[in-house]
Amino acid sequence: MNPEALREWEAAELPLNLEDRRALQASPLGVGLRPRDLATMLAEGYARFATASRGDILALADAQQREFFLVLSGALEVARPGSDGSRRILDIVEAGGACGAVTAFSSRPRWPAAVHVVEDARLLAISSGALLADADPSETRQRLLQNSVGLLAERARHLHARGELLGRRGLRERIAFFLVRNSDAKGRVRLKLTRQAMADHLVVSRASMTRELGRMADEGLIAMRGRGFTILDADALRRLSE
Secondary structure, eight states: OOHHHHHHHHHSOOSOOHHHHHHHHHSGGGTTOOHHHHHHHHHTTSEEEEEEOTTOEEEOTTOBOOEEEEEEEEEEEEEEEOTTSOEEEEEEEETTOEESHHHHTSSSOBOSSEEEEEEEEEEEEEEHHHHHOOSSOOHHHHHHHHHHHHHHHHHHHHHHHHHHHHHOOSHHHHHHHHHHHTOOTTSEEOOOOOHHHHHHHHTSOHHHHHHHHHHHHHTTSEEEETTEEEESOHHHHHHHHO
């Protein structure tokens, strides 16, 4: 952020801390958004700040809702119950990510899954219905609508990646794909997921995943520490994930 823009944000009387601003600016929704734009969104009633505590449920599966959420801090889990009583985790949404935009802008705005708060969260909630209500949108609304298109495109890419993950039939290939997609430039994978949640996300049993992770560690492909991983043989994992 350039110094002038930084001063503008710091001078704005908005309930945003530095972490919130970084999350907003990391999202397609925040591209080119100025403090006065956010102030307008709040004043005109199509955006609001919200807080949620771990264990809260933001939305139930099949509930109708025109509001979607940008996560400023914390984490959300999107999950559906399986037919066998297990829980199928569809997504984990962390700071800078958004949840529910596809549903909110659809012609049938019903949540396909429940949204649980897994880490105390600060959220920017946006009403698609209120955003679209003005037939002659202001510059701020136009900017937010353009950014919403970018957000929907990002979600489409994310869903494509999810389909690619589940398209890997082999357990090792699925784990490799997941680790490669979530690693940083140094091969570190930092997850807030528990091992059970990771297994649910991969749609495999925890026992099978744990055994395979152990084999991969023994073979020198990865190292494990707590909830995180380090990729030791990046070339091998990339080949497995392709």
